[in-house]
Amino acid sequence: MLELKQFDCENKEILKKEWEYISNLPADENGFTNNSNGISYEDFITSYVPKRKDFAEGKNLKEGLVPQIDFLLWENNEIIGMFRVRPQLNDFLRTVTGGHIGYGIIKKARGKGYATKGLALALKELKKRTADKEAYLYCHKDNPASLHVMLKNGAYIHHETEENICTRIKL
Numbered sequence: 001m002l003e004l005k006q007f008d009c010e011n012k013e014i015l016k017k018e019w020e021y022i023s024n025l026p027a028d029e030n031g032f033t034n035n036s037n038g039i040s041y042e043d044f045i046t047s048y049v050p051k052r053k054d055f056a057e058g059k060n061l062k063e064g065l066v067p068q069i070d071f072l073l074w075e076n077n078e079i080i081g082m083f084r085v086r087p088q089l090n091d092f093l094r095t096v097t098g099g100h101i102g103y104g105i106i107k108k109a110r111g112k113g114y115a116t117k118g119l120a121l122a123l124k125e126l127k128k129r130t131a132d133k134e135a136y137l138y139c140h141k142d143n144p145a146s147l148h149v150m151l152k153n154g155a156y157i158h159h160e161t162e163e164n165i166c167t168r169i170k171l
Contacts, residue, residue: 004074022044030146083119085122086101137155
């Protein structure tokens with residue numbers, strides 16, 4: 001069964017699986033960044049997890065950052081993707097890159113519809129949390145699969161930059 005679950009900061013069994021996923025996630029793949037590639041379990045628990053909780057609650061954010069809720073896409077008992085939902089945007093996220101939702105799917109699960117289904121679930125989560133009438137999403141021009149996922153979820157191309165295709169999805 002496919003489920004989108006908010007990052008768990010408490011359950012030790014789930015935290016171990018989240019750590020395995022995060023520590024093995026590439027540092028940057030198609031614009032989906034992960035500054036915690038290779039993180040030790042101890043650093044994950046003492047640093048990464050408290051920061052995720054603060055981000056989700058909008059606490060202790062550095063200037064220029066906005067609240068972000070991390071969700072993991074689970075297929076049965078395995079994490080196959082991650083979706084970052086930002087209910088509020090700043091000018092940079094609204095006009096340059098980033099948007100409301102960023103996502104990545106592990107390589108072995110790509111091309112099987114998980115990103116499309118996961119984005120639909122993430123859009124539902126965003127709709128609960130934002131006053132915006134449209135979701136702003138971006139993808140690199142050299143990532144047609146991501147653009148296809150957005151279009152399958154009702155996106156239209158709003159504009160393009162030198163590097164990105166910028167889409168909008170009505171909420």
